[in-house]
Amino acid sequence: MDGEAKLPMRSDCPVNFTVEILGDKWSLVLMRDILFWGKHTYGELLNRDERISTNILAARLEYLERQGLIQREPDPKDKRKDRFRATERGIELIPIIVEMVAWAAKHEGWHALGPKGSPGQMSLIRRAVNTKNKYPTIEKFKEKVRKGGYIFEDFA
Amino acid sequence: MDGEAKLPMRSDCPVNFTVEILGDKWSLVLMRDILFWGKHTYGELLNRDERISTNILAARLEYLERQGLIQREPDPKDKRKDRFRATERGIELIPIIVEMVAWAAKHEGWHALGPKGSPGQMSLIRRAVNTKNKYPTIEKFKEKVRKGGYIFEDFA
DNA sequence: ACAAGATACTTGTATAATGCAAGTGAGATA
DNA sequence: TATCTCACTTGCATTATACAAGTATCTTGT
Secondary structure (H helix, E strand, O other), X not given: OOOOOOOOOOOOOHHHHHHHHHOOOOHHHHHHHHHHHOOOOHHHHHOOOXXXXXXXXXXXXXXXXXXXXXXXXXXXXXOOOEEEEEOHHHHOOHHHHHHHHHHHHHOHHHHOOOOOOOHHHHHHHXXXXXXXXXXXXXXXXXXXXXXXXXXXXXXX | OOOOOOOOOOOOOHHHHHHHHHOOOOHHHHHHHHHOOOOOOHHHHHOOOOOOOHHHHHHHHHHHHHOXXXXXXXXXXXXXXXXXXEOHHHHOOHHHHHHHHXXXXXXXXXXXXOOOOOXXXXXXXXXXXXXXXXXXXXXHHHHHHHOOOOOOHHHO
């Protein structure tokens, strides 16, 4: 997680490309927090269920910014804080995240964790698994985030 | 990568669930090899562009089997070999992988690696990025693998 | 104005995941 | 039956992640 070069990828395959950027334990979870739950500050991202460590969060935020998935800007109301918002490249991760939700929802192991999802979460899951309105739903999600909102805004 | 328990997940979120299972540098790349390229033996999986190490491959294959994504069976023609085939749970990863292809294809960094893709690979990419026929294409992919084939069969 | 708390970090150290190189034993091949 | 192929294992180096404690800057309440 230092000043590594971007290019020496293991191959030219697009699957490998995406895995090399996002294939870790935190990147997509943090993008979920920003895109779906509207968590935009260090403190908000820190106090989530997964309990990321402070040093890992700082390193990951710098990494995601370097990868062009988020942008950092000072909070106008509190000079201690920065706000992290998704770039267009980050917003385009929504389809991947939705398919991950659909995959989890289809398989037993996740349900065994208990039906602790909020109504908003469950509502998304139903739409994500339902092929009929999956793609229009995803487009609405992207549009909402582009306008400065977040996906679970209406259920929060 | 030892005999770890499955359940103590960091949260009950379906995104986190999927990330905890697939969020590493190799799982999805290996599933790509099996599902898209029809690579089914240790040796075939070892000799791919990404150059996985022998010990990592052995550990990952055991892991993917333990996660119920692949199934191991002896090769009928060569007693030294096993064959690894995707389970239904593994086949259901295809939509995630396709969205990862679409994401890479949309963004500059991947194209900078050079247009080294085979015609078959490029053909998939075009269809994966095109929302119109994405869903039926993905369903055909799944059906093909369920019948014992692999996605790039016809272009190989 | 000032003390106390909040916020976003850093630092130090431990464990886990990944990477590399060199073996090894069972089974196929000539 | 000698050699080669194949699927590994072992040992060690490096990188990523985890945990606990500390620190500098800014805000808040009095």
